[in-house]
Amino acid sequence: MASVLINVPKAVRKGDVIEIKTLISHPMETGFRSAPDGKLIPRDIIYRFVCTFEGVEIFAADLFPAISANPFIAFTMRAERSGTLTFRWLDDKGGAQVETARLDVQ
């Protein structure tokens, strides 16, 4: 689907509240704009973002047409143990972008 940038802090200690930042390349076409031929451009937005840690959902968001292209989503979590973070972006074209990142707690 697209290119993704994920930023998970390094050197995390147990109990720290950490900020995870994500950026995804996506047009977020609203469905309200018309092409030069006058026809509406069909809506194509990311409508849901989910982040899980070792299979447990820790953050989710519903997105709407007013959200800009290339959405930046940042959220916080409490780091209790090391594990894998899984990020999923679902879009109107039926695509799902799935990325993983490692969280290492010292």
Next chain:
Amino acid sequence: MRSLILALCLMSLPAWAQAPKTSSFDLMKPETQAMQRDDASNPAMLWIAEGRTLWSEKAGASRKACADCHGDVGSLRGVAVRYPAFKATQHKVITLDQQIQICRVQEQKADPWALESRPVLALSALIGLQSRGLALLPATPAEASTLAQGRALYEERRGQMNLSCAQCHDDNAGKSLGGAVIPQGHPTGYPLYRLEWQDLGSVERRLRNCMVGVRSEPYPYGSPEMVALEVFLRDRAAGLPLETPAIRP
């Protein structure tokens, strides 16, 4: 008498020559500045990531990647601050994006990319990033005639509004136009991510914006007039640090 002459000299100088040169970064809201300072929140980094992939991707009939000739992209530190530059083999001044096109066709023997296309912007941003923090360089003697043409275009009134670039960006920089402050117009961060565009764009795209704004016919991408304006703007901004890839509202 001496003070009168001094006063006359000062009056003849453009406003920006008296005011210190500043990047429009300083005019942005703190939130937008923070977005540019943190690479993890700068959407232009998506293009940088694409640029890195393209840099090492073999392409065209010669099956060469950018990296096969240039090595690590870090070797191009200092390149972006001297472009547009005079290219002896082309007998003219060309922009960095045009140089990317030339490499693509002549070295890689691949299909050309259009200016302002995503791969050109991605590579241009990646090369620009290598020079982040370096000062923009003044025009060289080989670029003198192009610089003069650029200056003339900058000072020429154009469009239905009959405005020149200089009337806003020299004479009235720092004052308000509607709700926005008129910037000095130094191209310190291109290609940059403009929140209004929701996209990465070159300085040429921004210049075309201004030309349409004064109701004049914009010059095509890569036209000699565009290149001349870019040389003049780089010379005018000389000394300011490069911010590529910047964010602008």
